[in-house]
Amino acid sequence: DARVTQTPRHKVTEMGQEVTMRCQPILGHNTVFWYRQTMMQGLELLAYFRNRAPLDDSGMPKDRFSAEMPDATLATLKIQPSEPRDSAVYFCASGTSDYGYTFGSGTRLTVV
Amino acid sequence: GESVGLHLPTLSVQEGDNSIINCAYSNSASDYFIWYKQESGKGPQFIIDIRSNMDKRQGQRVTVLLNKTVKHLSLQIAATQPGDSAVYFCAENINFNKFYFGSGTKLNVKP
Numbered sequence: 001d002a003r004v005t006q007t008p009r010h011k012v013t014e015m016g017q018e019v020t021m022r023c024q025p026i027l028g029h030n031t032v033f034w035y036r037q038t039m040m041q042g043l044e045l046l047a048y049f050r051n052r053a054p055l056d057d058s059g060m061p062k063d064r065f066s067a068e069m070p071d072a073t074l075a076t077l078k079i080q081p082s083e084p085r086d087s088a089v090y091f092c093a094s095g096t097s098d099y100g101y102t103f104g105s106g107t108r109l110t111v112v
Numbered sequence: 113g114e115s116v117g118l119h120l121p122t123l124s125v126q127e128g129d130n131s132i133i134n135c136a137y138s139n140s141a142s143d144y145f146i147w148y149k150q151e152s153g154k155g156p157q158f159i160i161d162i163r164s165n166m167d168k169r170q171g172q173r174v175t176v177l178l179n180k181t182v183k184h185l186s187l188q189i190a191a192t193q194p195g196d197s198a199v200y201f202c203a204e205n206i207n208f209n210k211f212y213f214g215s216g217t218k219l220n221v222k223p
Binding site: 004093102106 | 146148154155156157158161201208209210211212213215216
């Protein structure tokens with residue numbers, strides 16, 4: 001089965017450090033989403049891309065978060081500097097307009 | 113827009129019974145809907161989708177019903193099994209742009 005691959009699966013970092021999360025979308029999928037999941041807020045959309053172009057990143061704190069797609073096989077989400085309130089599970093999902101979207105297994109981020 | 117996950121409603125059913133999970137969506141312009149299942153420690157998993165020009169769609173053991181008049185979506189699971197225990201989310205979408213997720217319902221299947 002094709003799947004969305006996210007790395008790392010777990011990350012523990014100190015406040016103030018830079019964190020980079022990576023996502024390899026399914027080959028042929030032209031839309032990529034980044035979501036954050038916490039107990040308090042549930043699943044929140046941070047950003048999404050279509051054909052590698054950013055379409056919406058209004059859900060992302062602009063001062064510290066950035067999302068990019070350097071090529072069709074890689075999407076990155078970067079936090080600099082990280083804060084304890086960024087602790088969450090970050091999911092990447094990819095898909096096309098013809099079918100539902102496939103989620104990765106997530107990156108569990110803990111900022112201490 | 114935002115989903116709140118602090119107090120998930122829980123549905124408890126006996127193994128073998130049918131389950132019905134409900135979802136109220138927010139935007140009357142939404143034209144595509146998906147049900148996802150999320151097991152502990154895993155990402156959401158696609159179950160079934162439906163477009164707004166339909167009011168019912170069936171899959172294997174699952175049926176999704178869409179009532180656009182009252183902006184309501186339901187997921188029916190036939191002969192519920194212990195492996196169906198998870199949190200279920202509905203998601204709404206306009207023109208295959210960003211998805212908004214509901215707050216989720218926890219399904220607990222008792223053996």
